[in-house]
Amino acid sequence: MKTLGVGLIGANPDRGWAISSHLPALLQGSAAGGVRLAAAGTSRAETAKRAEEKFGVPGYADYRDLIRDPAVDIVTVSVKLPLHHEIVSAALDAGKHVYCEWPLARTLDEAEDLAARAEAAGVHSMIGLQSRASPVLDKLAALIRDGYVGEVLGVSVVASGLGWGGAIDAGNAYLMDAANGATLLTITGGHLLDAIIRACGEVEAVSAYLPTRRTRVAVLPADQLARYRAFEAVLSFPQPGDVPSPSADVIDATESFRPTSPDQVAITARLADGAPLSVHIRGGMQRSTGLMIEVIGTEGELRVTGPAGVIQMVPLALSGARGATRTLEPITVAEDPRDALGPISANLARLYAAFADDIRSGTRTVADFGHAARHQRLMERIRSAGETGQWMSAA
Incomplete structure (x- = not known):
């Protein structure tokens, strides 16, 4: 079995999403199904050099050089959303297989363009909806x-x-700037809705209320950054109330700005089978419910819980009851040795393994850029529903 080389763009060796998520999976090739880190890309020469020294692979300060590396079979794009279209386009034009974080692009037009480019190039693509690999x-x-x-x-x-x-x-x-496309709706909401649709069926129509309730957002000073690394904290604290919350605590900040991205996302939708779906995503980290999904049916109930609503990142628990049983009871889920990597990296390892299988065999089983563009169209429909106050078809 040929080991496939991944060129990771966004591989800052000191901080960021990639070092906490992709690298633990890629540095253990067996966990990711014969996929290994082959090159690391950053935005500056000094970080590229440190990445090369730390990870033992070539480091590049220019993503174009990484894409040209013959050892790179798969280009992973893990950078800020406004840069996705440019970098993904270059990788597709070079005939590389591409993994891109969700959302695929800043706008629906850009996402549809990338989906069309991937199809025309005849390569394999995968969108980073990591909850699709959650057991x-x-x-x-x-x-x-x-x-x-x-x-x-x-x-x-x-x-x-x-x-x-x-x-x-x-x-x-x-x-916090809606123009950048990386909002509470598109990121947290996009991941959540993808998981709901996969379990319960397509969304047929939507209405939404997407207010920005906070008029100012504080910019954290350097001495407080460690305390409010919520991404890391949510994985360390088992109960939602234990997680440090910038929303609830008094912050000694001298700089603030007015956000334009919504900090509350309230969606009412009709699923294809007629069942109602209600979603409320609250910006920040609350001391109460982190994540609860309840599916109620004629014969029983199922519940998924977690410490935060970022469903692709956090440990999840499943419980249910049916028939005469009146109390929800834990439901056992088969163990996977990759779970030892933690939920983020374990999900990514499983995604990489499935992606590699598709590339080797010519199958197309993973969620690709076509799926990403369709899902981004749903996000746009929800945004429009929030602006107009009208029900919108999801098609």
């Missing part, structure tokens, strides 16, 4: 499909956004 969510979908709850009567979701609260570090402040 808990696989089990949820299988139980619903096999009739555990009977006919689905309704689905309810309450989730914390983790980000989009009352404070943010300067490096992620772009998330």
